[in-house]
Amino acid sequence: MANPNSRANLKEYCLRTLGKPVIEINVDDDQVDDRIDEALQYFAQYHYDGVERMYLKHQITQAEIDRAATNTTTTATDKADNSITANWLEGKGFIPVPDSVLSVVKIFDFTDKANLNLFDVRYQLRLNDLYDFSSTSILHYQMTMQHLDFLDHILVGEKPIRFNQHMNRLYIEMDWGNDVTAGEFIIIECYRKLDPTDMTDIYNDMWLKKYATAKVKYQWGENLSKFQGIQLPGGVTLDAQQIKQEAQEEIQRLEEESRLNFEMPVMDMIG
DSSP: OOSOOSHHHHHHHHHHHHTTTTSOOOOOHHHHHHHHHHHHHHHHHHOGGGEEEEEEEEEOOHHHHHHHTTOEEEEEEOTTOTTOEEEEEEOOOEEEOOTTEEEEEEEOOOOOOSOOOTTOHHHHHHHHTSSOTTTSOHHHHHHHHHHHHHHHHHHTOOOOEEEETTTTEEEEOSOHHHHOOTTOEEEEEEEEEOOTTTOGGGGGOHHHHHHHHHHHHHHHHHHHGGGTTOOBTTTBOOOHHHHHHHHHHHHHHHHHHIIIIIOOOGGGGOO
């Protein structure tokens, strides 16, 4: 199938591209699976079509609040110099994040902007200035709202966050006992890897097909290199080193192409 729509079809596509069944491709099925896994992992890390921008919600539990309240201060002494000590706060205020999340951009603020009352300045603006959109300019309202948002940012600030994709935890630096309550939801803006089992069109990506084929080709050359110089029946000798070199050049070219043309801008994925 020239347009693979599953892992098995992509595997056969790679092997056919390398010459199967005309020639025997000396690569085990498990090795092909490993190389495809590596190709999919690289695709998710460095190709904008391998991720999606998502908004995930998490409901705070009382157990998470209680755990955050047990933060402890740890002291370490440098063994090379006993006079040097380091103190840091061992943060335990975190929420679990799915392992498919690659980066967290931000969390939405905790200010309840939807709950307006009679004495709220936004309520008064809408009551007195926006009662008639046909005769009132909305420009003043927009500028006032931006100014209020700026004041909120300066006086209240945003909650600092820390995230590492290999920890699967989103640390939120805040007073967990007072800033949140059990049952409240936190909305997370993040980038998540696409699941190829659901989005099967990933297997038909032009770059991914070439990259996976190059990875399998390199594995083929690596396997044949163990028998370098041995003549096959019929007097045929395979040049394993040449196969490896060609595959390595293809892999390097495709990775450069991905990083230059298809990689997400780093700042877009950082809050």
